[in-house]
Amino acid sequence: QVQLQESGPGLGKPSQTPSLTCTVSGCSITTNYYYWSWVRQPPGQGLEWMGAITWRGSAYYSPSLKSRTSISKDTSKNHFTLQLTSVTPEDTAVDYCAGVRGEYNYWGQGTQVTVSS
Numbered sequence: 001q002v003q004l005q006e007s008g009p010g011l012g013k014p015s016q017t018p019s020l021t022c023t024v025s026g027c028s029i030t031t032n033y034y035y036w037s038w039v040r041q042p043p044g045q046g047l048e049w050m051g052a053i054t055w056r057g058s059a060y061y062s063p064s065l066k067s068r069t070s071i072s073k074d075t076s077k078n079h080f081t082l083q084l085t086s087v088t089p090e091d092t093a094v095d096y097c098a099g100v101r102g103e104y105n106y107w108g109q110g111t112q113v114t115v116s117s
Contacts, residue, residue: 002026004097004108012115014088022097022108023079030055030075035100038071038082040093041110048093052100053080087115 008020022036029036037052051061053071061069065084073080084091094110 002099002106004099004106006095006097006108006111008111008113010112010114012087012091012113014115014117015086016115017083017085018087018113018115020082020095020097020111020113021079022081023077024099025078027099028075029073029078029080029099031101033101036071036073036080037098037100038095039098040095040113042090042093047096050082050084050095089115089117091115 003025005023006020009018012018032055034055035052038050039047040050041047049062050065051069051071053059053073059071068085070083071080092114095113096110097108099106
């Protein structure tokens, strides 16, 4: 069974660049056709797709976040990482990582990221 677990600092200050890691078990992140994504949910709002990296290492980003987002992967550790630059309190959200392959999708439990001065 594929399982994902987010980790990283839960608290950041404006202008910092927090990094979140999603560790995958039960599946190699290089398995064909997987898209490994980051999705967030700000308080009181819906889900927002942030970006994804494919099994081959190609990265795609939400147009609204593209200038501040970087997603990479480490196949030796079987994890992928999100970096978001120049954060503001508006980036406060529960961040989820997910793995999608066709009709199948797997999600982490989510991690709270709070940006506050």
